[in-house]
Amino acid sequence: MHSLSRFVIAAACVASLAGCATTANVPLANPTAQVGAYRDTIDLNGRLAANYQKDGQPQSINGNFTWAQRPGRIDVSLFSPLGQTVAEITVTPETATLKQSGRAPRVEKDIDTLTAKSLGWTLPVSGLRDWLQGYAVDASGKRFTASPAHDSVVTNDGWRLRFVEWQNGPGGAPMPRRIDAERSTTAVGDALTIRIVIDPVA
Helix, strand or coil: CCHHHHHHHHHHHHCCCCCCCCCCCCCCCCCCCCCCCCCCCEEEEEEEEEEEEECCEEEEEEEEEEEEEECCEEEEEEECCCCCEEEEEEECCCCEEEECCCCCCEEECCHHHHHHHHHCCCCCHHHHHHHCCCEEEECCCCEEECECCECEEEECCCCEEEEEEEEECHHHCEEEEEEEEEECCCECECCEEEEEEECCCC
16 A cells, blocks of 8 residues: 555544654643543644554654544544645544545444554554543553653553653643554554654644
């Protein structure tokens, strides 16, 4: 699969990180606090980069994304590093739809099925709904809430997360700025790594 197409599916289904140059942490209004309350409605912009192996060879993808989340629906737009719209993804409880210019829309029952059929391995789309706001489900099945002082967790599906950088969110509560995720998987070689950088929130 062409590298641009790989990015389209991968980033889309994540939503989603040259690439992911990091920035220094900004001064936080309350550096000892946990992230704010989870929001069903949120709009984010950012960058995504992923590294993995395919047929024994290292592969990488990177680009920009917008993430528009509403109750019962997520819309992700993906852009090449040069700013061209690469794909649009819509996820609802019933379906996941991928649209690319010049191609018929691809529809599957859920986003995990869409990524698995397109890439041959599944990206943590469901997890990203939580991760982008500083939440996760840990290895014991308990709800994890991140903070600058409590910034790493292993999820119940084997992802090692670290909330590396922070920014001020609504109400001054800390909000993730950069998230690093890694998971060992035989499907893509020894390890799959994803880095997400979220643009400053207005």
